[in-house]
Amino acid sequence: MEFIVLIIILAIIFYLLSVAWPFLLLLVAIWILWKVYELYYYKSSSFAEIKQRVTTYINDCNELNQHIESLKDTTLISNKTDYGEASYQDASSWNYKRKHLKEEKYAPNVHQCSRTVCSNAQKKPFEYICKYFGIKATEETLSKFEAILNNFEAAEEGKQHLQAEKEKIIKSIETDIPVLIRKLSKKKLEQNLGFEEMDMSTAYFPKYVFQYVSSGGNASTHCDVTMDIDNLNRFILFLSEKIKFNKSAAGQRALMTSKLRQHIKERDGFTCQLCGASVEQEPHLLLEIDHIKPISKGGMTVEDNLQTLCWRCNRSKGSKF
Ligand SMILES: [Zn+2]
Structure with a gap:
């Protein structure tokens, strides 16, 4: 059955080629x-x-x-x-x-x-x-x-x-x-x-x-x-x-969620805390949330230890460590 269909399709193609070349x-x-x-x-x-x-x-x-x-x-x-x-x-x-x-x-x-x-x-x-x-x-x-x-x-x-x-x-x-x-x-x-x-x-x-x-x-x-x-x-x-949680963290620790990220950006006026670039000047500026004292050095996820940085500053800060 499939074979017949194939033959018919080929015939049509040949016909079209001969007429429509x-x-x-x-x-x-x-x-x-x-x-x-x-x-x-x-x-x-x-x-x-x-x-x-x-x-x-x-x-x-x-x-x-x-x-x-x-x-x-x-x-x-x-x-x-x-x-x-x-x-x-x-x-x-x-x-x-x-x-x-x-x-x-x-x-x-x-x-x-x-x-x-x-x-x-x-x-x-x-x-x-x-x-x-x-x-x-x-x-x-x-x-x-x-x-x-x-x-x-x-x-x-x-x-x-x-x-x-x-x-x-x-x-x-x-x-x-x-x-x-x-x-x-x-x-x-x-x-x-x-x-x-x-x-x-x-x-x-x-x-x-x-x-x-x-x-x-x-x-x-x-x-x-x-x-x-x-x-x-x-x-x-x-x-x-x-x-x-440990006593030091209990009660005061914040959770890095989408909500907190948004909150920190709002708190910082959608402005990079290092270079001052802002969404107002650059509408498509990517802003990130940074731990001022890195977690690896004992920094905690608390509001005081978080800041808004533009991606450029965050990237160069990251490469320093
Ligand atoms: Zn910046």
């Missing part, structure tokens, strides 16, 4: 002309002049892009010594944008378990993540997850700012770019202007997977818990309820 030839000619024009335009001096005008802004965008990538890099929680039966293995089938990321970074933490554990994990995911991925409710763990939230939320905000800034730059030169190039060569235009490719996907969010596979391998179910911003916020609250 002048038309196809015309299409090919138009396509070649377009490619030549495109190539010519990007090599032209008028394009070079436009590029020159916006190059500083584009470099700034690319730097922010790299910064966002480093924010996403925040190490995952994996108490390997305490891992029990859990094992690392890439069982995902989503498409990775870049090959080198496929290897380790975004691979979910997978726990092979019984059907019962798998279905119970669905009901109480946080309890089960702690239990089966060796995550202890301690102040240290809490701090790590708070750092992850702080960085990931900045990364997500940074992505939005970057996108907006990119659109703004392209809009500012819009009238100087030929309509055809603007409409038909959008991606190439960005590349030729010098924009690095942005990764807008959220595949970097850590993922905990409970997976049940029957002994024969025929049946399998899994429960995936993605630690996105919402789940990280909830997980931080969940952990803090379980922790018996």
Whole structure:
């Protein structure tokens, strides 16, 4: 049956080719002309002049892009010594944008378990993540997850700012770019202007997977818990309820949640406390929350120890330590 369908399709194609070849030839000619024009335009001096005008802004965008990538890099929680039966293995089938990321970074933490554990994990995911991925409710763990939230939320905000800034730059030169190039060569235009490719996907969010596979391998179910911003916020609250805090921290410690991040920014008037850059001057400025005395040096998550920094200052502060 399939064979007959194939024959019919081939027959139709041959028929079209024999009748419509002048038309196809015309299409090919138009396509070649377009490619030549495109190539010519990007090599032209008028394009070079436009590029020159916006190059500083584009470099700034690319730097922010790299910064966002480093924010996403925040190490995952994996108490390997305490891992029990859990094992690392890439069982995902989503498409990775870049090959080198496929290897380790975004691979979910997978726990092979019984059907019962798998279905119970669905009901109480946080309890089960702690239990089966060796995550202890301690102040240290809490701090790590708070750092992850702080960085990931900045990364997500940074992505939005970057996108907006990119659109703004392209809009500012819009009238100087030929309509055809603007409409038909959008991606190439960005590349030729010098924009690095942005990764807008959220595949970097850590993922905990409970997976049940029957002994024969025929049946399998899994429960995936993605630690996105919402789940990280909830997980931080969940952990803090379980922790018996030290006397020094008890009662006065704040939790680094989305709410607190917003609060600190408002308190500081959406202004970098080091260089004074503000959202008022730069609407797409990425602001981050910084521990004045770093956690690693005994600093605490309390309002007095938190400040708003722009991403540039935060980045250079980070590299000093
Ligand atoms: Zn600054």
